[in-house]
Amino acid sequence: GDLSDDGDYLRWDYVKYDVLRGIAGIDADTASQMASFSWNQTEITDHEQMFFKSIKSAPEEWWTVDSQIPDDIWDTWTVNVTGDMDNPFSMTIQELVDTFGTVTQTLKAHCVVNGPGEAMIYQAEVTGIPVSRILEYAQLHDDANMFYPIGEDGYCYNIYTSVALEEECLLVVEMNGEKLYADQGAPISFWGYELSSGNFTKRLTDIQVLHSDGGSWDFYGDFFDPTYGDDFNKPNSGVLTATSGQIFEAGETIHLEGYIDAWNEPITKLEMSFDKGNTWVVYPIENATTKQWVYWNLDLDGFEEGSYLIRLRATSLREDGTEHVQNYLTNFMFNVQ
CATH class of the missing domain: 3.90.420.10 (Oxidoreductase, molybdopterin-binding domain)
Structure with a gap:
């Protein structure tokens, strides 16, 4: 199970949830009734x-705390x-x-x-x-x-x-x-x-x-991945307020917050799967600007004791107007007990 059809080794972090046992699956129709989703572009980070990122040459005399x-x-x-x-x-x-x-x-x-x-x-x-x-x-x-x-x-x-x-x-x-x-x-x-x-x-x-005849080093997240012949992390999505594997108390609302971003491409939707990608809950993101991130809030209710996996898949719009779908899906596993 550690080789693809072509005989290439697969990265454990990307495939482990497909082989790990004991994760409950909830279909999209049911999950959409248990989930409440909202988004904004105004969220400010504390x-x-x-x-x-520490400065690469990091001389000791450089400041790391504001009191300096x-x-x-x-x-x-x-x-x-x-x-x-x-x-x-x-x-x-x-x-x-x-x-x-x-x-x-x-x-x-x-x-x-x-x-x-x-x-x-x-x-x-x-x-x-x-x-x-x-x-x-x-x-x-x-x-x-x-x-x-x-x-x-x-x-x-x-x-x-x-x-x-x-x-x-x-x-x-x-x-x-x-x-x-x-x-x-x-x-x-x-x-x-x-x-x-x-x-x-x-x-x-x-x-x-x-004046220069050289190229411009403007980065818009264009981190190329030869596996897909496309961007490795664009668009991207993630959970910011909890850690994968986290334990939540049964009977209480599970509150998660996270981001979706693609630098210079507008975000058009976020999809969530609660059954390892078999079915997807679709959350349209309409008229988002590229100048700010898309910040989302999710409240989950009615999850009984057990282990669950949320798979996130973001979509942005390429400059040519075609959809740009996240290649490496974001996996967020959590436990309720």
Whole structure:
């Protein structure tokens, strides 16, 4: 049972629920009567629930907790704007805020390598300086087509200048109404709509805008999987408020919350199977924007003692208008006792 028809080994985590015994199955018609589903795009993540990735070169002196951030950092941290432009300049964060003003936007941060059903995603209300105003002030040359947001450690994925403008990118200085957190790249980070958080340079020190014939490293979750010849994790869906295998008390409502996201593709539906994929409860997601995540709530009632499996399958809309169905389904197993 560990080989496919072609003689290839299968990954245990993707097939184990097909062979494990003792999991109760509930058909979609019955399950839909036991489940109450809703969704929104406004859910904001608390700071302690945000994933973070340590800086790759992680010198010991870098900040990891907010108490390490100096009070006067806005007056001492400088951003240099250079390149193919008539008006290169350097400003402190405070000078940037005073000169260009700020806007507040609700943005999602979704890691490009977030595995199927994994939790490397959050949404925040961020306040930042619009990159568009900075570039207008810098008086770019017409052929300055490449934008480089560079971090203190040299981290940078350059993107087309047009992408930085289209995605309404910001230099983020506040998050959820507070100064930017240490673990999210304080004191200033680069963010944009739809882009993977792999594009979000932390501890930004330099913006360069140059002419380049090279490619744009804008990530929209396009993590290619040769098994399917398609995206590994796009669209993606997962449970964020409980762990697979969790035990819930019999007789009480089981409350689950989670996400659906596909970066730059709008989500059109989430399907749930309570019988290992034989039948599916379909929850349409209508008129969703790609600028925020889709956040869902599920209440389950009437589940008797036993073990259950929910299989999630998200669908988004490709740029060509065809459906993009999640290849690796999200498995969430839970116990009631």
